[in-house]
Amino acid sequence: MDILSWFVAIPVLTVMAILFAKDLKQTRIISAIGMSAQLGLTTWLVYAYLAERAAGNAAAWLFKYDVTWFTSLNIHYTVGVDGISVAMIALTSVVIFAGVFASWRTDYLPREFFISLILLSSGVFGFFISLDLFTMFLFYEIAVIPMYLLIGIWGTGPKEYSAMKLTLMLMGGSALIMVGLLGVYFNSAPAGQQLTFNLNEIAANGIPVVAQQFFFPMLFLGFGVLGALFPFHTWSPDGHASAPTAVSMLHAGVLMKLGGYGAFRVAIYLMPEAAQDQAWIFIILTSVSVVYGAFGAVVQKDLKYINAYSSVSHCGLVLFAILMMNQTALNGAILQMISHGLMTALFFALIGMIYGRTHTRMINEMGGLMKVLPFLGVAYVIAGLASLGLPGLSGFVAEMTIFVGAYQHTDLFHRFVTIMATTSIVVTAVYILRVVGVLLFGPIRDEHHLHLTDATWWERLSTVTLITAIAAVGIFPLWLSDMINFSLRPIVERIVAAL
């Protein structure tokens, strides 16, 4: 088996192993082993990828592997990675690894929980390695659907409502994607030639502009729903609020990135002309997302809602940058996906840990936790600082790349909305500091909180993993940025050539 398929295989094997587990203890050990192996494999992949590049391999896709699946429809199982997908895979591995440890103490139906969680991750990995739109879509849906059970069974609050809403909205998005993909497929080749789902072949053939005008909005909106595009973001606050910790982590950290990644890889890459024509509509929507999400977060009282709205804002920035369609902004978009993925996962992990102790997520019912929970408190501050774009943490790198890139756009409108979008950094500071100020600082409000115990080893492991990743990206962004840039160049050249 080729190296990339292992990324799907390891989660599946782990799931199978869990089927034989007897109790929580065995289940989580198996999960931890599986996901550690996945993390190891990822490390190896990053290394191997960089080594290949260093050795001068300039092919757009590395580690390609191709099997014909449905011959008559020309559907292939084609996998391959470029710098962008390697980065996304790395993000996913880190988050799922941390997620497994964050849910170390799942006592209700643990086997089922870990199975769903890991199955979901296999879908995500599959999505990132796919070069064939059909398999990409297949993995996309595999990644989305276990969410229903994960939230519905292990969630809190109005979990059934939230789970249903989330699932339906996301599947509504994927319905649009399906139409879009079919449209792409049937326009993927000149008349008389073999139709194809292969990303690169379609790009090489080019899609007629008339068809693009019709299918671009479908694909972009479809992926946009998962990317929390205003006004289709409302699944996010409720969904995240109800989801169990690891699920929120994975969902906000990784799944929402599928939206951005898809919008970029499929919608923009394949249909640049239409993207160019229609970008302004979506740019307005995404800049609304950015600012609106941030303002929406300011007055929330539930920690998870704050973070969910914050995610709307940050993910809006991803889509915003994608629509700018220049190298720097796109690079920023990818960086932002990674950055937001890591820090929002950290946020949700911490919120989960705090909730596990205080049994409330309402900030006005807590206070002064820094004193009793120093580790979690510090981690929360770090997450907050990352979120508000402190240099040295990942958020800064991503946001600055986006802003600089977006501002390089020659069109005055784009530069204007960029300035609009930058205002979000102030609002972000407002709500982050509000939370930190109320939750962690000040006097302790609830006497019961005086006896809380600080993080356990698995919680520390989960947290430290994410913080390390955040800091690594934030302090040494160049290798990541260069890796992404290298792979973006041909894409951007194609986009520019098309315009």
Place this chain on the structure above:
Amino acid sequence: MMTEGIPLEYFLIVSTLMFFIGIFGFLTRKNLITMLMSIELILNSVNINFVAFNSYLYPHQMQGQFYSLIIIAVAAAEAAVAIAIIINIYRNFRSIETDKVDEMKY
């Protein structure tokens, strides 16, 4: 010819009217058995069609005639089963009025 002076359309008019009378009966009769009778009218009208077409237009084959034959046979089978079920209904509901048979709905 015994059909001289009678255009094909006459047969079609008769059969069509009979067909819709049957349908009207099916839609309005309360009694299940009379609904079944309406069905027989419908099938009969179709038979007239087949036979008339066969006789007027395509007499080189007997397709229409045989179709009618088969329809008669099928109608018999249908009637047999339907009546069996109607009797069963009568046992269960103590009535064979179609309005009463609406235990399952919505």
Place this chain on the structure above:
Amino acid sequence: MTNYSYTLFIPLIPLAMFLLIGLTGHKFKPIVSGYAGTLGLTVAAFLSYITAIRYFFIEGAVDGTYPMIKAVSTVWLRFTDTLHIDLGVLIDPISVMMLVVITTVSLMVHLYSLGYMKGERGFARFYAFLSLFSFSMLGLVLATNIFQMYIFWELVGVSSFLLIGFYYEKPSAVAASKKAFIVTRFADLGFLIGILMLSFTTDTFDFKTLTSLDGPIITSTAGASFMGLSVITWSLIFIFIGGAGKSAMFPLHIWLPDAMEGPTPVSALIHAATMVVAGVYLVARLFPAYAIAAPDALHVVGYVGGFTSLFAAVIAITQIDIKRVLAFSTMSQIGYMMMSLGVSGYGDHEGLGYMASMFHLFTHAMFKALLFLGAGAIIHAVHSNNMTDMGGLRKYMPITHITFLIACLTIAGIPPLSGFWSKDEILAAALHHNPILFGIGFGVAGLTAFYMFRLYYNIFWGTDRHYHHTPHEAPAIMTFPLLFLAVASVFSGFLPFSHMVTSDGKPFEAHTDMLVAIPSVVIALIGITFATIMYKKPSTIPDRLAGSIKGLYKASLNKFWFDEIYLFVTKRVIFAYISRPIAWFDRHVVDATMNLVGWTVTTASNKIKGLQSGQLQQYAMVFVSSVVILVLLFVYLISK
């Protein structure tokens, strides 16, 4: 060219100390962290001095110009081929000067805090943050490009946030730290937008390119203009907003007085000597751009500075909290520096204002740090910030008293103390360029003398208060920095600044202009005299005076209600009219729309259930009419 690459260690050593203390500090006794931090900074200070000596005195000017040297530079993040963030070390007169200022003051604060913070919970944390701040501030001044500066700009902001909120269990401290961060963050937004605009026009971040006379910023005609000002001007104004925020210029000043909630050494270091002058440094850094390409922007700088200095001085007169008096004084003095930049030209003697500003920055750092540390010692002794709780302390704290007096005299501009020299140059520059600003500066000089001595008398003279325990002199570890800084305050005025730090790097001769010097000393003396009359002995004059100008007094006491205005804007406007409506809109319009879709579907489902009535004949009816309709439709209506 000399190799200055070792200067990299100047910021890196504090960083290492930060990581060391932050990660392992809790494993040792707290004092170890203090020593480690202090040691690290001692090394950094040592390296800074060596650098300064080498740069100014051993290497000296090359071809009559102090060179701008990129000692270290590495690409940190690449945006485009031309736009990339480099991290590096830039050695030029102002950065070297700032190295000296920062490491000196920081070292003093480190020493001082060993005594001041003794026994505090979070002692190690304090030193970790101090190290983090030192690292950030050093990184800021050594920045080779505007984006590196922005990075460290943010980092100093966050260090400041952490240090102001050091007593995180105290709600007022938390609120103050939040306020400081958010207000400066807002200003930083301006900075960022300025950077974006500037980089779009010039395609570079590099200071060397930006400030070189044949660089893009100065040679580009920058055709596009908005409201009569060129893009360059706008971008520089935006950048100045960033500087104004950090330097607490009106109207972004409101965070600074509150920032006094932090431990006093922090106020000395961050909110008096170093971080708050970053705005001045920023403008100075881009000075050629301001002076040549965007004189309009420079005027803005000058007027904002001038107004702030007057505004803050007026407020300082009435404040009770001694640290707040000092804070407003700081604002006022920084306003002075800004004003000085605003009235400067480029090159040679035209650049007098620039030189004066830097000079004042230097001297101010020394005497203001001294004032704050002195105030710290006092607070340490009295356990209160309010001058109403103080009086007659000269007997108990002789060293503090003397050093404090020296500092007061220095800031009042009494020759030959350092403050006189730098202030004199500023006024001279203003007189030549802008009489209005000169007038303001002149008046502020008098006000400064007045309120400083009001402070001085209220603390050390007047009547004794009932102290819980007798105030006593601070320990040696705290008085040593006082003495050191007092010496620096006295003598730093004799540094030949015009030979070292000039707008174009070329030394020039600055003369003391008697036309300016004499009146400025006179007005300072008048101020002191008034203060002496009113406050040396208990007196009713202040109350009567306050009564006679009640409105102004009240306005000043309430800081012209700026806090209230801000509160109104944030709570009433942003929260009540933006965020809450958005949150409401999100729940009740956007989300409701999504729910409405679901509701519509289920309602439709319920509405049409009659179709499935269970009536066989109704089914048949539907069947038949559907056939009829289909026939009608497809045979007669849609037939092709």
Place this chain on the structure above:
Amino acid sequence: MTFQDILLMRHELLLSVLMLLILIIDLMLKGESRKSLIPVSLTLFLGVVIIGFLPASEGSIFGGMYKTNGTTLLMKNILNIATLIVFLQSAAWLKKEENNQKLAEFFILILSTLIGMNLMISSGDFLMFYIGLETATIPLAALAAYTHHQTKSAEAGIKLILSSALSSGILLYGISMIYGTTGSVYFTEVAAKWSNEPLNIMAFIFFFSGMAFKISLVPFHLWTADVYEGAPVNVTSYLSVVSKGSAAFVLMTVLYTVFPAMVEHWQTVLYVIAVLTMTIGNLFALRQKNMKRFLAFSSIAQAGFILLGIIGASQLGMTTTIFFVLTYVFTNLAAFGVVSAISNETGKENMDDYNGLYQTNPKLSLLLMLALFSLAGIPPVAGFFGKFFLFASAASQSFYWLVFIAVVNATISLYYYLLPVKAIFINKNENPIPSFKSDVYTRTGLIIAALGTLLIGLLSISYEYIASLSYGLQ
């Protein structure tokens, strides 16, 4: 006519022989020993199924009245397998005392309808088509009314027989007009002489309505839910899977081979009907509480999706339609299998009864979830592939708005498919259905259905095989 020619009909012949054989065996068995009829019939039928897979040639006999080709054979085999699964799943129900008297009749009636469907599939003219259709329908009405003591069952029977009689009357009227306008009832001759006069189109619509009734397309679907609910659960599953699947296939072949000349017309008709069917089916399914009724409306909506395949009017269309029927057979039988197992064991058929089922019967729960996901078109189970390809077929004719409506409907359908999942996994229940172990037949049936649901999509060979047999408009 040679023996070789006769062999072309081996499905029908074998089934007829089996039918008679069961009739004879039944005469020889008395009392309790009648129960042995179940394994005997199953074994014999298994033999028939296996023989059905032996390679066969294509051909046409009885002067073109009966035709076989690759797709018809395949379809018959699919129906055979489906029927086998239905038989397996019925065993537990048949073993009940109340059914002892009429065991054989169950098999005979089912087999006769299967013969009818096979004849319909292979028909080369409208006469055989009609006979097949009626043979496939009339005994079903008897089966629907199989349970005497239940009023619902009788009601289902009468609703089915009368509705179907009306519909076949209308269909026959249409055929009579087809005969009148083209002069023949042979498919090939009709196709050759077809013109798009108003009367032709009207005749087509009458004919189509009759077929639509059989596939339960809206607005000809109203009988479906009531009959499905009233009939014994295994008969319902047979109705919804085998009967519907065969009818869909026949509709497609008739449209492709008899009416290619009016392709644009029938595409428009299908377009409208598909939209109606999906939407109405979904809207009704939303509110259902009875599992059988729920699955009935679900199957209506699914029928609407099938039209998206047929509308493709090409080799792709045929392939995707047959492939979807294949996936649908296994998927729906898995769903019905679980419902039937629970119904046979506990008599409970309401969704609320399923609350907390996972706690007691995890395997059945998982299987039901799998089936529902497949029906909803969630990967990686078969339904996803089936649905995706169906949509591809419609998209290939540029019916993108139709596809759009379909995917919107698929999303709505996801809502109600998740309701049982919610009941099973999320809802709490004080008294869940107790844990039980089904008999070996049921389990075998469920396993076959589950395997099919899981593998048919992933193993592309099934699709490729169908594609190699399919043809487009002729």
Place this chain on the structure above:
Amino acid sequence: MNNQVMFFLLSAIILIFSVLTVTTRRVLRAAVYLLFVLVATAGIYFQLQYNFLAAVQLTVYAGGIVVLIIFSILLTSHISERAPRASAAKAALSALATVAGAILVLLTVLQFNFTPARLEKVEPTVTNVGRALVSYKEYGYALPFEAISILLLAAMIGAIVVAKKESNQEKQK
């Protein structure tokens, strides 16, 4: 001329009794009217010289089905019982749909130009019918003949299954 009179007479009987079948309130009378219709239809077959078919019509339909229907009526209702009328609204709606349908269909049918195939006629004699019935060639009907037998068998068994009383079950009740 006679033909026409004959035809109109038969048509009139068919239509009038059809209407009566579906409107009379006495079920048994309806069955009798139906019988008249079926017989008249047979008359039309005779007129068209489809004697065999007419015979089948009389024996199977008139003789078989109608008798079956009458028996079932006797089983399920009282002779004197009058069937309730359909509600006016329902009747009106049905009438509307039916009339509209009839008009539409008639319009469509009548505007079609039927053209006879000018080919040699096969007389529908009993010989020819019999030959065709066992022929397995084209236009032979051996297969339908066999197939219908399966249907009839199945229908018979079905009818028995449905109608027969369950010995044990009923007793237990």
